[in-house]
Amino acid sequence: QVQLVQSGAEVKKPGASVKVSCKASGYPFAPYWIHWVRQAPGQRLEWIGWINPSNGDTKFAQSFRGRVTMTRDTSISTAYMDLRSLRSDDAAVYYCARGKLLPIGGQIGGQTAPALDYWGQGTLVSVSS
Amino acid sequence: DIQLTQSPSFLSASVGDRVTITCRASQGVGNYLAWYQQEPGKAPKLLIYGASTLLSGVPSRFTGSGSGTDFTLTISSLQPEDSATYHCQQLNSYPRTFGQGTKLEIK
Numbered sequence: 001q002v003q004l005v006q007s008g009a010e011v012k013k014p015g016a017s018v019k020v021s022c023k024a025s026g027y028p029f030a031p032y033w034i035h036w037v038r039q040a041p042g043q044r045l046e047w048i049g050w051i052n053p054s055n056g057d058t059k060f061a062q063s064f065r066g067r068v069t070m071t072r073d074t075s076i077s078t079a080y081m082d083l084r085s086l087r088s089d090d091a092a093v094y095y096c097a098r099g100k101l102l103p104i105g106g107q108i109g110g111q112t113a114p115a116l117d118y119w120g121q122g123t124l125v126s127v128s129s
Numbered sequence: 130d131i132q133l134t135q136s137p138s139f140l141s142a143s144v145g146d147r148v149t150i151t152c153r154a155s156q157g158v159g160n161y162l163a164w165y166q167q168e169p170g171k172a173p174k175l176l177i178y179g180a181s182t183l184l185s186g187v188p189s190r191f192t193g194s195g196s197g198t199d200f201t202l203t204i205s206s207l208q209p210e211d212s213a214t215y216h217c218q219q220l221n222s223y224p225r226t227f228g229q230g231t232k233l234e235i236k
Contacts, residue, residue, distance in 0.1 A: 035225075037227075044216070044227050044228065044229045044230055045173070045216055045218070045227040045230075046227070047218075047224050047225040047226065047227070059223065061223070061224035062224065063224075095172055095173075097172075097173075102178050102179070102182070102184075103182075104160075104178075104179040104182050105179075105182055106182065106185070111179075112179075113160060113161055113163075113178050113179030113180075113182070113220070114161060114163075114178070114220040115163040115175050115178035115179075115184075115218075115220065116163070116165075116173075116175060116218070117175050117178075117184070118175075119172035119173055119174070120172065121171075121172055122171075122172050
């Protein structure tokens with residue numbers, strides 16, 4: 001079965017960096033983008049970006065550009081998100097999720113629509129001096 | 130950025146009730162709208178994609194509709210296990226954005 005298993009909770013000081021991993025299993029890793037989403041306490045889900053595991057291409061939300069790096073190691077089906085210069089408002093649960101084009105109406109070979117169909121369990125990142 | 134506004138933000142209903150949550154986009158997103166269910170302390174789970182297609186295995190009491198800027202998620206007969214927060218997400222343009230969530234409480 002499809003699983004995304006993330007690394008454990010982190011406690012960081014302001015200005016530090018954090019690297020979260022996301023190990024995929026149960027499906028071929030390369031064809032499906034891995035998205036990263038975070039959720040700060042009491043806030044809405046916030047999309048950070050995605051990485052294409054097949055070629056390493058990435059796309060980020062403007063608010064994270066310059067501070068985030070996404071990489072992958074296809075030999076171990078693992079994606080990584082590295083966030084630098086941490087601030088107190090970066091404290092959140094960080095999720096990885098698989099992006100997939102899914103068949104509309106369940107009709108294979110017809111129109112598709114994107115969605116995040118499997119999610120990791122989340123990684124709590126705390127930022128405190 | 131496309132803003133998604135859900136209403137209501139909080140909903141309290143009884144088992145067997147029919148409930149509707151709306152998601153309004155600040156710009157058209159076609160039918161690239163997904164709904165997720167999130168139980169406390171857990172990751173979101175995909176329920177509906179393409180605005181109206183139910184993910185395989187999701188109970189048929191969940192339905193989604195809409196296109197463009199106005200979308201709805203309806204639960205036809207509320208069950209105790211439906212207590213959760215529901216999020217909409219647009220996947221039509223970048224950055225992908227989410228609604229603020231609707232917390233559904235079972236009375």
